[in-house]
Amino acid sequence: MPELPEVETVRRQLEAALTEARFLAVETVEPSMIRDCDADEVVHCLPGKRVSVLERLGKYLIFRLDGGAYLTLHLGMTGQLLVDPADESPHTRFAFRLGTKAGRECVLVFRDMRKFGRLHLTQGGPAPRLAALGPDAWRGAWDADYLGARLGGRSAPLKAFLLDQRQLAGIGNIYADEILWWTELSPLRPAGSVTGAEVEVLAGEIPRRLGEGVKFLGCSFSDFVDVQGKRGEFQKWLRAYGKQGQRCGRCGDTFVRAVVAGRGTSFCPSCQR
DNA sequence: CCCAAGTCCTGGTTGC
DNA sequence: TGCAACCAGGACTTGG
Numbered sequence: 001m002p003e004l005p006e007v008e009t010v011r012r013q014l015e016a017a018l019t020e021a022r023f024l025a026v027e028t029v030e031p032s033m034i035r036d037c038d039a040d041e042v043v044h045c046l047p048g049k050r051v052s053v054l055e056r057l058g059k060y061l062i063f064r065l066d067g068g069a070y071l072t073l074h075l076g077m078t079g080q081l082l083v084d085p086a087d088e089s090p091h092t093r094f095a096f097r098l099g100t101k102a103g104r105e106c107v108l109v110f111r112d113m114r115k116f117g118r119l120h121l122t123q124g125g126p127a128p129r130l131a132a133l134g135p136d137a138w139r140g141a142w143d144a145d146y147l148g149a150r151l152g153g154r155s156a157p158l159k160a161f162l163l164d165q166r167q168l169a170g171i172g173n174i175y176a177d178e179i180l181w182w183t184e185l186s187p188l189r190p191a192g193s194v195t196g197a198e199v200e201v202l203a204g205e206i207p208r209r210l211g212e213g214v215k216f217l218g219c220s221f222s223d224f225v226d227v228q229g230k231r232g233e234f235q236k237w238l239r240a241y242g243k244q245g246q247r248c249g250r251c252g253d254t255f256v257r258a259v260v261a262g263r264g265t266s267f268c269p270s271c272q273r
Numbered sequence: 274c275c276c277a278a279g280t281c282c283t284g285g286t287t288g289c
Numbered sequence: 290t291g292c293a294a295c296c297a298g299g300a301c302t303t304g305g
Contacts (some may be wrong), residue, residue: 001278059279077278114302116279156296173278262298263278287295
């Protein structure tokens with residue numbers, strides 16, 4: 001699942017490959033995955049536009065284009081962005097031909113088995129729904145005071161809070177389980193029950209775990225690959241996600257599985273309180 | 274048939 | 290009572 005570190009890995013690679021590249025042609029579109037405009041606009045408005053900046057907010061990739069246009073992409077659950085893929089795929093949803101700064105042509109392919117991914121083409125700013133997102137969980141301007149204020153008074157489970165993109169943007173199911181293990185907090189704790197000292201720990205561990213994910217080029221637990229089709233390394237460093245039935249690396253007790261916020265959740269019932 | 278899961282949407286509940 | 294905030298759960302999607 002592409003979460004913040006996976007999207008950042010892709011962003012960095014695309015930034016190197018596509019900054020100042022120009023869209024030449026749209027070769028494939030999947031209309032059902034388009035929002036804020038229709039397929040005709042993507043086909044007709046994108047060619048000729050040059051990529052000026054590649055940004056990221058949470059799990060969203062933002063291509064800032066010439067003339068105030070923005071291309072916003074979300075990889076959903078199984079989305080992949082590949083540059084000049086060697087193989088064919090039945091799950092290619094979008095394909096764009098670009099001319100790079102170096103004068104070469106390349107193809108940017110958006111594959112997505114599940115079609116949970118989204119493409120938005122807008123004018124004057126990125127996709128409107130980004131306005132509802134909280135600050136970037138890794139690099140955003142937020143601190144323990146912000147976190148404590150947002151946690152306060154909530155009865156929903158702490159894990160549901162971490163997954164709520166309106167609070168902090170970028171945490172998904174894998175990193176939520178990892179952050180909770182490292183903080184020794186139970187995913188089931190009511191968000192509002194987290195104490196001041198625990199908020200401080202959480203505020204440190206959130207960017208730390210996401211930063212580890214970025215350092216190891218993302219987590220390829222299942223589908224994630226980078227723009228060259230290579231897997232990340234972070235899955236080797238997982239301590240909690242997917243570990244139900246296995247022993248906790250800290251206390252030796254057995255991880256249990258629960259469903260929290262509709263998501264499979266693995267945690268140590270002894271040391272996560 | 275169930276499971277995986279990110280986001281949107283809906284409908285019900287809570288609390289001021 | 291009214292209203293907004295909050296919260297749970299379903300829909301979407303397709304391959305294992």
